[in-house]
Amino acid sequence: xxxxxxxxxxxxxxxxxxxxxxxxxxxxxxxxxxxxxxxxxxxxxxxxxxxxxxxxxxxxxxxxxxxxxxxxxxxxxxxxxxxxxxxxxxxxxxxxxxxxxxxxxxxxxxxxxxxxxxxxxxxxxxxxxxxxxxxxxxxxxxxxxxxxxxxxxxxxxxxxxxxxxxxxxxxxxxxxxxxxxxxxxxxxxxxxxxxxxxxxx
Amino acid sequence: xxxxxxxxxxxxxxxxxxxxxxxxxxxxxxxxxxxxxxxxxxxxxxxxxxxxxxxxxxxxxxxxxxxxxxxxxxxxxxxxxxxxxxxxxxxxxxxxxxxxxxxxxxxxxxxxxxxxxxxxxxxxxxxxxxxxxxxxxxxxxxxxxxxxxxxxxxxxxxxxxxxxxxxxxxxxxxxxxxxxxxxxxxxxxxxxxxxxxxxxx
Amino acid sequence: xxxxxxxxxxxxxxxxxxxxxxxxxxxxxxxxxxxxxxxxxxxxxxxxxxxxxxxxxxxxxxxxxxxxxxxxxxxxxxxxxxxxxxxxxxxxxxxxxxxxxxxxxxxxxxxxxxxxxxxxxxxxxxxxxxxxxxxxxxxxxxxxxxxxxxxxxxxxxxxxxxxxxxxxxxxxxxxxxxxxxxxxxxxxxxxxxxxxxxxxx
Numbered sequence: 089x090x091x092x093x094x095x096x097x098x099x100x101x102x103x104x105x106x107x108x109x110x111x112x113x114x115x116x117x118x119x120x121x122x123x124x125x126x127x128x129x130x131x132x133x134x135x136x137x138x139x140x141x142x143x144x145x146x147x148x149x150x151x152x153x154x155x156x157x158x159x160x161x162x163x164x165x166x167x168x169x170x171x172x173x174x175x176x177x178x179x180x181x182x183x184x185x186x187x188x189x190x191x192x193x194x195x196x197x198x199x200x201x202x203x204x205x206x207x208x209x210x211x212x213x214x215x216x217x218x219x220x221x222x223x224x225x226x227x228x229x230x231x232x233x234x235x236x237x238x239x240x241x242x243x244x245x246x247x248x249x250x251x252x253x254x255x256x257x258x259x260x261x262x263x264x265x266x267x268x269x270x271x272x273x274x275x276x277x278x279x280x281x282x283x284x285x286x287x288x289x
Numbered sequence: 290x291x292x293x294x295x296x297x298x299x300x301x302x303x304x305x306x307x308x309x310x311x312x313x314x315x316x317x318x319x320x321x322x323x324x325x326x327x328x329x330x331x332x333x334x335x336x337x338x339x340x341x342x343x344x345x346x347x348x349x350x351x352x353x354x355x356x357x358x359x360x361x362x363x364x365x366x367x368x369x370x371x372x373x374x375x376x377x378x379x380x381x382x383x384x385x386x387x388x389x390x391x392x393x394x395x396x397x398x399x400x401x402x403x404x405x406x407x408x409x410x411x412x413x414x415x416x417x418x419x420x421x422x423x424x425x426x427x428x429x430x431x432x433x434x435x436x437x438x439x440x441x442x443x444x445x446x447x448x449x450x451x452x453x454x455x456x457x458x459x460x461x462x463x464x465x466x467x468x469x470x471x472x473x474x475x476x477x478x479x480x481x482x483x484x485x486x487x488x489x490x
Numbered sequence: 491x492x493x494x495x496x497x498x499x500x501x502x503x504x505x506x507x508x509x510x511x512x513x514x515x516x517x518x519x520x521x522x523x524x525x526x527x528x529x530x531x532x533x534x535x536x537x538x539x540x541x542x543x544x545x546x547x548x549x550x551x552x553x554x555x556x557x558x559x560x561x562x563x564x565x566x567x568x569x570x571x572x573x574x575x576x577x578x579x580x581x582x583x584x585x586x587x588x589x590x591x592x593x594x595x596x597x598x599x600x601x602x603x604x605x606x607x608x609x610x611x612x613x614x615x616x617x618x619x620x621x622x623x624x625x626x627x628x629x630x631x632x633x634x635x636x637x638x639x640x641x642x643x644x645x646x647x648x649x650x651x652x653x654x655x656x657x658x659x660x661x662x663x664x665x666x667x668x669x670x671x672x673x674x675x676x677x678x679x680x681x682x683x684x685x686x687x688x689x690x691x
Binding site for chain 2: 539540541542599602604605607608611614622626631632634635640641642645682683684
């Protein structure tokens with residue numbers, strides 16, 4: 089149950105985030121749908137690949153697919169003056185997608201008895217896979233790798249689940265809220281991780 | 290039979306389209322072969338991934354591989370003054386590859402009893418997967434997402450096959466000709482889909 | 491045995507090469523780890539996909555994962571004045587990764603009785619897959635496709651193994667040294683393959 093809800097939230101969030109990026113890049117209507125769909129399902133496809141579930145299991149998600157299409161349509165119908173006022177929505181939805189998919193990826197990997205390091209990697213790549221594909225297709229610098237705190241939160245997710253700290257539904261939903269909040273705080277206040285420069289000078 | 294012919298046409302078309310992009314980008318001889326091969330087989334690899342056929346099934350396509358190598362060699366040996374005169378060939382071959390691979394992807398998905406939405410997605414991603422990889426590697430804006438009508442034709446393919454409108458060989462070949470023609474018309478006359486701008490101003 | 495040693499060398503080399511690229515691009519600390527890990531395991535993931543081993547087999551490589559993390563940490567702790575003096579290290583490690591992974595990919599494909607053409611493609615894509623993903627993520631022009639001799643050496647590897655010229659451990663290690671040396675020579679002396687220009691004028 090928790091599972092499906094998290095998948096659904098992540099799917100909507102990433103579909104919307106892809107659609108917003110596509111609108112920012114002035115793609116046509118179909119391009120908006122495509123980028124939304126790819127962002128929403130790219131994370132799941134990479135997760136399936138990484139943990140040994142057939143990628144074709146995606147096809148069973150007919151409901152999710154329709155939800156994604158609906159979300160994208162809703163975003164497109166949204167009045168422009170609201171959307172532009174809220175361009176940070178792109179980041180916000182990305183944050184929700186990150187935390188829900190990171191949790192879900194970590195749960196999957198735990199269930200398959202993968203070791204802790206694998207749970208963490210699964211959380212990071214599931215949470216950021218869709219966003220990486222989105223940024224690559226839109227020819228942007230992948231958000232994940234920018235000097236902004238992003239993947240740290242997915243690592244936290246993976247550790248919390250892999251170490252058995254978050255197990256029950258209530259704990260997982262709390263984790264979801266905490267991780268989303270941390271991501272929102274980190275881009276709002278521009279928290280940075282240290283950079284190791286090669287030091288030209 | 291129809292199957293193999295369509296695969297072959299798509300393979301040649303995408304191999305040539307990759308080679309032409311590589312020449313435009315002034316890659317060396319090997320880079321031309323690599324981009325041609327990746328473009329030709331990338332669509333098939335993504336299709337296999339998406340519909341649950343092992344990607345390694347590609348290795349059984351020894352004949353196709355040789356055909357792709359031959360096509361690329363032929364393009365490289367082609368006199369320059371003809372090639373440059375025909376740079377739209379890149380687009381033309383891309384159109385053939387799009388329609389043949391979209392049909393083939395949709396057929397595959399239908400045979401595996403996937404639902405209609407999956408047939409359409411399979412058509413779109415099979416038809417455009419190779420081209421997307423090609424454009425990413427050549428650091429171009431993916432053609433599929435540009436404000437030009439591209440993926441609409443793949444969606445049409447998927448719908449025609451998924452709804453059982455095109456079934457016999459004759460119908461499939463007609464579909465192939467129609468889709469290719471529509472793609473050629475759409476870039477020749479610069480048909481556009483509407484764009485939803487975020488409206489900076 | 492040879493197998494594991496080559497995998498280990500390739501993993502370290504690509505992890506370091508990814509970390510160096512990330513430092514050049516001024517990524518933050520986590521970005522450096524991510525790019526290092528993706529570069530180190532991307533080649534293996536693509537190889538697994540291509541030859542029909544489940545990608546999730548990567549999770550069994552816990553030791554390799556730790557080695558990669560250690561290597562990246564070591565590079566970050568390295569004094570800057572040495573690192574900047576040795577920026578060609580990026581190329582050098584890339585060369586080691588190329589040859590070790592190309593050999594390993596070709597061995598895998600041979601063991602699975604794939605045909606010669608497949609062995610060569612496996613060598614090329616295994617040897618260069620991690621580097622291609624690294625360059626795409628860092629938004630660089632993929633090294634493999636640049637007008638510098640790169641993939642030729644992977645093809646040589648594939649041919650030597652596919653044709654049964656290099657079989658014993660000693661032969662494979664010699665092949666490793668030769669291929670690495672050829673790659674180093676080719677970028678040091680800027681060997682070029684011919685380019686087929688479309689000739690605008």
